[in-house]
Amino acid sequence: MLVLSRSEDESIVIGDEIEVCIVRIDGNTVRLGIKAPKAVPVHRKEVYESIKESNQAAVVAANKTEVLPQKALQKLRDQSKAKNDK
Amino acid sequence: MKLELETPPEQKTTEPCSTVKLPLGLMGFADLKELELVYSQEELPFMHLQQKEANGLEFLVVEPYGLIPDYKVEIADQDLEFLELTTPEDVLLLNIVTIAGDDKRKVLVNLVGPIVVNRKTQKGKQVVIANYQEHSAKHLLFEEE
Numbered sequence: 607m608l609v610l611s612r613s614e615d616e617s618i619v620i621g622d623e624i625e626v627c628i629v630r631i632d633g634n635t636v637r638l639g640i641k642a643p644k645a646v647p648v649h650r651k652e653v654y655e656s657i658k659e660s661n662q663a664a665v666v667a668a669n670k671t672e673v674l675p676q677k678a679l680q681k682l683r684d685q686s687k688a689k690n691d692k
Numbered sequence: 693m694k695l696e697l698e699t700p701p702e703q704k705t706t707e708p709c710s711t712v713k714l715p716l717g718l719m720g721f722a723d724l725k726e727l728e729l730v731y732s733q734e735e736l737p738f739m740h741l742q743q744k745e746a747n748g749l750e751f752l753v754v755e756p757y758g759l760i761p762d763y764k765v766e767i768a769d770q771d772l773e774f775l776e777l778t779t780p781e782d783v784l785l786l787n788i789v790t791i792a793g794d795d796k797r798k799v800l801v802n803l804v805g806p807i808v809v810n811r812k813t814q815k816g817k818q819v820v821i822a823n824y825q826e827h828s829a830k831h832l833l834f835e836e837e
Binding site for chain 1 (some may be wrong): 700715716718719720721735737740748750751752758759767770773774788789790791792797799800804805818822824829833834836
């Protein structure tokens, strides 16, 4: 991994289109400003990882279609029916 | 933009089969650029988001309206720009479902990373909601007793 030292208000550029700026350093927290094209998603890593893991747990091969728990279906239907009847 | 989705903006029925274009894929599945949203009346609220190819991958999804109390979604401006979304009426919101557990099955819903689709253009993106700290990636929708 490339490691660089930067101070407040200094930046690094990644390729032609991405800039990461150190906006503020406050104790253990560094505030970053990121300029990137819209097609480059920027995420907090732990949040990204939790969604990625969730996607990986959720994916099913279409040829062994997940059998839906019938009880869940029934309960959800009853709930929405109760709501509509209100 | 804040979207409060306890009730749909306007009840719009999704076609039983429609295409969702995902230029960026899904998180961890960058190659899934186009999926089909398929549902049948018997399985609602669950729908299938699946590859067109035979033996492709598939996800179970739900629209959160009425299913998840207090689910409010804030979508970041750059995501709205990317999806060319200007009005809540054009938003189709899909949350991915995981069925976990063998004996006592649990139905979990990812509330943090919904797939946001522009109904007019079919362009979609899995986003991290701006208010991600208020919701769980493993919301328990149902648990077998």
